[in-house]
Amino acid sequence: MESAELETLIIDAADNGVVTITMNRPKRLNAASPQMFTELRETWNEIGGDPTVRCVVMTGAGDAFCSGADLAADGGDGPRRHALQGLNVIHQTVSALYSIMVPVIAKVNGVAAGAGMNLALACDLIVASDQARFSEIFARRGLSMDFGGTWILPRLIGLHRAKELAFFADVIDAKQAEDFGIVNKVVPHGELDAFVDDWAGRLAAGPPIAVAMTKRLLTLNASADFAAALEAEGMAQSLNFTTEDTKEAVKAFLEKRPPTFTGR
Structure with a gap:
C-alpha cells in the first residue's frame, strides 16, 4: 500500500508491512x-485487499x-442525507474495519x-x-450508542458494566478502562509510540495466514x-498445514532459528 495523505487522514506505510492511519483533525479533537x-x-x-499489509495501527493527531x-x-455542498442514510455510511465504515483480516491496534493517545x-x-x-x-x-448528547458499540462492548466487559458506561456516559481514565477490561495495556504517554x-x-513478522484465521x-x-467452534478451528488448521509458512515454522524450529513468514 502506497503512503498517501487525504483530507482527514494521514496514511504511513512502513517497509515491514505496518500501516499507520492517523485521524488528522486535531483542532476538532479528531472528531x-x-x-x-x-x-x-x-x-x-483498500487495506483489506492489499497482501503487503501485515498490521494496522489506528491513532489520532495531536492530543x-x-x-x-x-x-x-x-456533508459538503451536495444534497443533504437523511439521518438513516448518514447512519448507513457509519455502519459501512465500522463493518469495513471489523472485516480487516490483519491485526489492528488502536493507539489511544488521548480522548476516545x-x-x-x-x-x-x-x-x-x-x-x-x-x-x-x-x-x-x-x-449526554441525547443519542443512543452506535458504531457497533452495543454489540462489542457487552461482549468485552459484560452486559451490566456496559449498561453502566452507556447510561451514565461517564468519562473514565486509562487505569479504569484497563480495570474494566477495555484496554490491553496502559503505558506512560512518552512510551506509547515505542510500545x-x-x-x-x-505482529507484522508473524505468519499472516495463521494470524488472520485466528x-x-x-x-x-x-x-x-x-x-x-471446533469445526471452524479444524477447517482453519487444515488450511494452515498446506501453507509454506507452516513448513517454514517447523523447519526454523528444527534449525533453531527465527522463521521468515511470507504469507504463502
Whole structure:
C-alpha cells in the first residue's frame, strides 16, 4: 500500500508491512466528519485487499484519539442525507474495519469518546497512554450508542458494566478502562509510540495466514456454540498445514532459528 495523505487522514506505510492511519483533525479533537467516515471506509477496504499489509495501527493527531462523530460538521455542498442514510455510511465504515483480516491496534493517545471509543473497541488490541480518557458519551448528547458499540462492548466487559458506561456516559481514565477490561495495556504517554511500534512489528513478522484465521475464529466463535467452534478451528488448521509458512515454522524450529513468514 502506497503512503498517501487525504483530507482527514494521514496514511504511513512502513517497509515491514505496518500501516499507520492517523485521524488528522486535531483542532476538532479528531472528531469524525462525514468526509472522515468516507475516507476511513475507503482506506480500510483498500487495506483489506492489499497482501503487503501485515498490521494496522489506528491513532489520532495531536492530543486526542477521536472525540466521536462531529455533530457540527456538514456533508459538503451536495444534497443533504437523511439521518438513516448518514447512519448507513457509519455502519459501512465500522463493518469495513471489523472485516480487516490483519491485526489492528488502536493507539489511544488521548480522548476516545462516542464513535471514537467504539472505533477503538472495533480494533483487535487497544494500547492506551496514561493520559487517555474514554466515554460512551452518547447519552449526554441525547443519542443512543452506535458504531457497533452495543454489540462489542457487552461482549468485552459484560452486559451490566456496559449498561453502566452507556447510561451514565461517564468519562473514565486509562487505569479504569484497563480495570474494566477495555484496554490491553496502559503505558506512560512518552512510551506509547515505542510500545506500539514493538507490538506492530512483532505482529507484522508473524505468519499472516495463521494470524488472520485466528482473528476470524476468535471473532466468529464468540457467538458460536462449542461444536461449531471446533469445526471452524479444524477447517482453519487444515488450511494452515498446506501453507509454506507452516513448513517454514517447523523447519526454523528444527534449525533453531527465527522463521521468515511470507504469507504463502
